[in-house]
Amino acid sequence: MNEKEIQTEIESRVQKKLSDLFTTYKTDTDSLQAILKWKPVVLMIGNYSSGKSTFINELLGQDLQRTGQAPTDDSFTIITSDGSGEGLIPGSTLVSDEKLPFTYFKDFGEQFISHFRLKKVDVPFLENMAIIDSPGMLDTVTEKDRGYDYMRVLGEFAKLADLVVLMFDPHKAGTIKETYTAIRDTLPESSGEDRIVFVMSRIDECDSVSDLVRSFGTLCWNLSQMTGRKDIPRIFLTFSEAMAANPESYSEWKEERNQLKQKIQSAPEFRINHILQDIDRQVNEIKLIAEAMNAVARKGRAKLGNTAKFGFAVSLFVFFFLGVILKGMTGFPEQTFLAALLGGTVQMHHFFVPACGVAGTLLVTSLLFTKWTFPRLRQKARNSLGNLITLETDYRKNLWSKVENRVNELLKNMRISEIWFEHQTNLGKIVKFLNKDLQEFYERIRKIK
Ligand SMILES: Nc1nc2c(ncn2[C@@H]2O[C@H](COP(=O)(O)OP(=O)(O)OP(=O)(O)O)[C@@H](O)[C@H]2O)c(=O)[nH]1
Ligand SMILES: [Mg+2]
Incomplete structure (x- = not known):
């Protein structure tokens, strides 16, 4: 039996045994329906300038997303492929398309919709999945000026995502807590942390190995504070070879970047777990x-x-x-x-x-x-x-x-x-x-x- 068949069976079992109860207890299954509707999704989040867009460009092998040192990108961009070439679809179309899982994002308002879009690209592995690039987390005070509830938007995207990549750089690990909290609340307990991938990026900017170890230590401590767990999840330590001033000094970390890329490309395999976990949470x-x-x-x-x-x-x-x-x-x-x-x-x-x-x-x-x-x-x-x-x-x-x-x-x-x-x-x-x-x-x- 393959995953698709199991998925169909889960759907009919839930329908048969629980649909009445969902109605009795007024639980809407919209988010579950949304997940079932579309392809597997990877969500990239983290502080601004942590290197999300740089990483995505590298993964796609093209300069698709704008990158830069200051907060550069203030839009949520879905990047995917349907085999029909390139194109740009605006947020207003995305939230009205019943075939897409974004209709309930309409509620976040015009400000959000104008900062939401889909880029169609010509990349074969994206035919069966989508990557969402997000505007980096600023600080909590500045977040209030966005004109929409950024944290809740993150949470909603996280619900859709089969994999959430939480990326931050060694200098701004401070904002990770807010970001993490925004998504943690929306994920089911049983998912543990396995739907979240922690990445410390731009490690080439650490002056020395001891500097790197210090940043890493601080991060681990923060993580255990956030997750309330003593075991630290795996943290990918990566850097962009093209951006690093002297990539040779960090050459032994190159493999981590490749592993992260593989992990992201394998997101479709997590889909079935994701569906189960979502049902788990709703039940x-x-x-x-x-x-x-x-x-x-x-x-x-x-x-x-x-x-x-x-x-x-x-x-x-x-x-x-x-x-x-x-x-x-x-x-x-x-x-x-x-x-x-x-x-x-x-x-x-x-x-x-x-x-x-x-x-x-x-x-x-x-x-x-x-x-x-x-x-x-x-x-x-x-x-x-x-x-x-x-x-x-x-x-x-x-x-x-x-x-x-x-x-x-x-x-x-x-x-x-x-x-x-x-x-x-x-x-x-x-x-x-x-x-x-x-x-x-x-x-x-x-x-x-
Ligand atoms: N040295 C170095 N620079 C990097 C690395 N990754 C990204 N950069 C640079 O860091 C800056 C920020 O990178 P982006 O990819 O734009 O970061 P982002 O997370 O997308 O930022 P926002 O879209 O603003 O949230 C850019 O100038 C990149 O060139 C890295 O691994 N090493
Ligand atoms: Mg960006």
């Missing part, structure tokens, strides 16, 4: 929502239990004593149910008052629950959404911040019937999908790799 999202809804449902059942107990106790009292009270106040009924019972003369008509009393009590308690207890419970849950479930990992915290509003919306419209086992059943289905179906696919992919 975890609805899992959180179902957990939260189930927590409220459980509380609802407990409250209903208490209300019912209360109603039962009052009914019991009313059944025996309502007649006595009524008789004391109004003289009716002539003989109370209790008196008849004690005297052993109970007849049908003696049940009239107790039965009316019990019916009334039940009506009042059920009104109490539907009009008072349940709405209050719902409101209380909405006021302290964060307390509904435990958020022990950063991943869950992150996901939660994305779904919190949706939970709020669902609670607003929660029906009483939902306190039964609907959410618990859904949660069971979701957990089963995560533990069984998804693991099975991960396993199968591991085998064909």
